[in-house]
Amino acid sequence: MLDPYQLKLDFPILNTRTPSGKALVYLDNAASSQKPSSVIEGTTKYYSQENANIHRGIYHLSQHATELYEKTRIKTSNFFRAQCAKAIIFTRGTTESINLVAQAWGRNNIQAGDEIVLSVQEHHSNLVPWQMLALEKKAVLKFIPIKADTTYDLSGLKNIITRKTKLVAVSQMSNVTGTIHDILPIIERARQVGAKVLIDGAQSSSHLKIDLVGMDVDFFAFSAHKMLGPTGVGVLFGKEEILEEMPPWLGGGDMIETVNLESSTYANLPAKLEAGTPNIAGVIGFSYALDYLSKVGMENIHSHEQEITAYALEELSRMGGIKLYGTDDLSQRGGVVSFTVEGVHPHDVGSMLDEEGVAIRVGHHCCQPLMREWSIPGTCRASFYLYTTKEDVDALVAGLHKVKAIFSRVARK
Structure with missing residues (x-):
C-alpha cells in the first residue's frame, strides 16, 4: 500500500495555502492532476540544459533532445503494453487524439448510412467530433444507455451494435x-460485426493498469496531465496496421518524405501523424511522470483510491441532504x-x-446530455488521486456542513 502523506511531500503545490489562508485541499484530479517535483524539475532541466528542436538537427543538442523524446514514446508503449512504439502517436491531449481518429480514419471509412455507436454519458470530446463527422458523412449516431447505477446497460447491445x-x-x-x-462485452460485440473500437481512456489511464494488447482495442486515447504529467500532451494508441492505412490529418514539417510543388509523399509512422514541432518539453516531462507512477504502482494507486472513495461515500451518506451519483459496487468505481x-x-x-480551501469541480463536467437525462444543471465532483488523504475528505465534509448550515439559516429567514 502507498503512503499518501509521504507522497504529498513530493508535490510542492499541495503544501501551499489558498488566498483565503487555508491549506489547499485539492480534489479536482479528474480534471487535472498535480505535478511532483521530479516532473517539474525534469521539464525545467529540458529548457535549461537540453532545449533543441528534434528529428532535424545533426548537432549533439538536437540529437540528445530527439533521444529523450523517442525514449518517452518507448516508455509509454511499455507502460501501457502497447503493440509497439510506432503505435504511440503524441498529440495535444485526449481531445485531439479522438479528433485525429475522426478526421484521418473516419473521413476515409465512414459512409452515408453507417453507424457510429457511443454512450449517453460520453465526455463532449468523445461526442462532438462524431457528431461533426456524422453530419458530414450522413452517418447515424446510436447510443448505449446507462442503468440507474450508472453502469452501461448492455441488455440491448445486439440491436445497438449491428452490421451497419x-x-x-x-x-x-x-x-x-x-x-x-x-467494456469487454462491447469489444466482443464490435468484433462480431467487424466494427472498430475506440476507448476514451482519459480517466482510466491515470487510475488503472492498462494492457492495450490484452484489451484488443483499435484506438485508445488519453492525456498526460491527468497522469502527473504536463498539460498539452496527449497520446493516441492505434493498431499499427490501421495507422499505416490512415492518411495524415495535419500537413507540414516532419511528416513528409519528399515534397514537390504539386504533391508530397509522407513519412513512416509515427512521424506521418505528428506534423510540426511538438510539445517536446511536455513529452519529456511525461517521461518523469511515468517513472513516478511506475515506482508507486498502478495497482497500489487503484487500491488507495478505492479506500478513499469508500470513506468519502460513507461520510457523505451520513450527512443527509446529499444525493450521491454512481454505482454502490466499489469494484466498479x-x-x-x-x-x-x-x-x-x-x-x-x-x-x-473554495473559501475553506477545498477545490472541487462543479457543473456539467462536459457531459451535458447526461445532466439533461438526470434533469439537473450539474453536480459537485470530488475526485481523488494517489496523494489524497482521509483528512482531505474530512475537510470536504466539514466544508459541506458549513454550506448546509448557511443555507439552512437563509431558508429560515
Whole structure:
C-alpha cells in the first residue's frame, strides 16, 4: 500500500495555502492532476540544459533532445503494453487524439448510412467530433444507455451494435461518476460485426493498469496531465496496421518524405501523424511522470483510491441532504464522487468550499446530455488521486456542513 502523506511531500503545490489562508485541499484530479517535483524539475532541466528542436538537427543538442523524446514514446508503449512504439502517436491531449481518429480514419471509412455507436454519458470530446463527422458523412449516431447505477446497460447491445456499425467509441471510466465500465462485452460485440473500437481512456489511464494488447482495442486515447504529467500532451494508441492505412490529418514539417510543388509523399509512422514541432518539453516531462507512477504502482494507486472513495461515500451518506451519483459496487468505481446538496446550486457549493480551501469541480463536467437525462444543471465532483488523504475528505465534509448550515439559516429567514 502507498503512503499518501509521504507522497504529498513530493508535490510542492499541495503544501501551499489558498488566498483565503487555508491549506489547499485539492480534489479536482479528474480534471487535472498535480505535478511532483521530479516532473517539474525534469521539464525545467529540458529548457535549461537540453532545449533543441528534434528529428532535424545533426548537432549533439538536437540529437540528445530527439533521444529523450523517442525514449518517452518507448516508455509509454511499455507502460501501457502497447503493440509497439510506432503505435504511440503524441498529440495535444485526449481531445485531439479522438479528433485525429475522426478526421484521418473516419473521413476515409465512414459512409452515408453507417453507424457510429457511443454512450449517453460520453465526455463532449468523445461526442462532438462524431457528431461533426456524422453530419458530414450522413452517418447515424446510436447510443448505449446507462442503468440507474450508472453502469452501461448492455441488455440491448445486439440491436445497438449491428452490421451497419463501423465504429464504437466509449469511455472506460466516467469522468462524472467514476464508474469503471465493463467494456469487454462491447469489444466482443464490435468484433462480431467487424466494427472498430475506440476507448476514451482519459480517466482510466491515470487510475488503472492498462494492457492495450490484452484489451484488443483499435484506438485508445488519453492525456498526460491527468497522469502527473504536463498539460498539452496527449497520446493516441492505434493498431499499427490501421495507422499505416490512415492518411495524415495535419500537413507540414516532419511528416513528409519528399515534397514537390504539386504533391508530397509522407513519412513512416509515427512521424506521418505528428506534423510540426511538438510539445517536446511536455513529452519529456511525461517521461518523469511515468517513472513516478511506475515506482508507486498502478495497482497500489487503484487500491488507495478505492479506500478513499469508500470513506468519502460513507461520510457523505451520513450527512443527509446529499444525493450521491454512481454505482454502490466499489469494484466498479474509480476515485470520483459526484453529488448534489439539497436546495443548493452546485456553483454555490463550489464557491463556499473554495473559501475553506477545498477545490472541487462543479457543473456539467462536459457531459451535458447526461445532466439533461438526470434533469439537473450539474453536480459537485470530488475526485481523488494517489496523494489524497482521509483528512482531505474530512475537510470536504466539514466544508459541506458549513454550506448546509448557511443555507439552512437563509431558508429560515
